[in-house]
Structure formats: structure tokens, C-alpha cells
Amino acid sequence: MKLTRAQRLLLWCAATDATFKPSRVGGTPALVGKCIHCGRKLAIDLEGKPISDASLEHILPRNHGGTDALANLAIACTSCNAQKGYRHDCQKLEDAKLQAVIETLQARRAKRMRAPPQSLELPSLPDQNERDCGH
Ligand SMILES: [Zn+2]
Numbered sequence: 001m002k003l004t005r006a007q008r009l010l011l012w013c014a015a016t017d018a019t020f021k022p023s024r025v026g027g028t029p030a031l032v033g034k035c036i037h038c039g040r041k042l043a044i045d046l047e048g049k050p051i052s053d054a055s056l057e058h059i060l061p062r063n064h065g066g067t068d069a070l071a072n073l074a075i076a077c078t079s080c081n082a083q084k085g086y087r088h089d090c091q092k093l094e095d096a097k098l099q100a101v102i103e104t105l106q107a108r109r110a111k112r113m114r115a116p117p118q119s120l121e122l123p124s125l126p127d128q129n130e131r132d133c134g135h
Contacts, residue, residue: 003047006048007047007048007049008123009073010048010050010056012073012116012122013056013070013073013075014031014044015031015120016113017074017075017112018111018113019033019034020075025043025045025051026051028051030051031044031046031120033075035054035076035080036074036076036105036109036112037057037076037077037081037083037084037105038077040080046121054076055075055078056075057073057075057076057080058073059071059073059074059105059106059109060072060106063089068128070113071109071113074105084101
């Protein structure tokens with residue numbers, strides 16, 4: 001079974017986030033942890049599909065050159081993610097509020113960072129240039 005790039009990144013992101021613990025949601029094996037913004041409980045299954053409304057957050061936004069490096073990725077509620085995009089990511093990079101948001105999230109992500117648990121079977125980590133639809 002082939003996972004999409006987004007699924008693999010979400011899975012890796014949860015695997016390296018210390019708030020995400022192996023668990024079960026409605027009988028489905030899952031990783032359950034916390035939104036990087038609001039701390040609300042989020043779950044993804046072991047194929048990297050969100051069970052709740054988890055989404056991939058780019059701490060340094062892509063429109064400002066943020067990459068898919070794991071240190072730049074976090075898991076957030078779709079609504080938190082959208083709010084950051086709407087309120088902050090569209091600002092200039094020099095914007096003080098955007099800078100503060102990025103710094104806070106980077107520090108939070110660094111604190112949560114861990115090696116993936118050995119019990120998890122992770123797919124290979126997509127490389128930076130790989131695209132789902134690339135031919
Ligand atoms: Zn949230």
C-alpha cells in the first residue's frame with residue numbers, strides 16, 4: 001500500500017512529537033496527541049490519515065520559504081492552522097507578530113521533538129523534492 005507524501009509527513013510528524021502516544025480510536029490503531037497551537041486532542045491513524053481534524057502545520061510558512069523538514073512541521077487542528085494562515089502567514093516575514101508566532105512554535109516543537117518510538121513501523125521519509133503528483 002502506498003501512502004501519499006502528505007500522509008507520510010503527518011505520520012512522521014506525530015512519531016517525532018512527544019505528545020503523540022500510540023493508542024486506539026474506535027478500535028483503530030492510532031497516534032493521539034496535541035495540537036501545537038491550542039493543545040486540543042488530535043488523532044491520526046497509522047497510515048497518516050487524520051481521524052479528527054488534524055492537519056500538517058508549516059511553522060515557517062511555505063510562502064516564506066518554509067520546508068518540509070521535520071523541525072518545521074507540526075500537527076495542528078485544521079481551524080488553528082487556517083487561522084495562523086489567515087492572520088499571520090500572509091504578513092511580511094519581518095512582521096513582528098508573525099516572527100513571534102514562528103518563534104513560539106519553533107520552541108514548542110523543539111521541546112516536543114523525540115526519536116520515533118521503535119514500536120512504530122514508519123514509511124520512508126519523503127525527500128524534500130518529491131511531489132505526490134510529480135512525473
Ligand atoms: Zn488547535
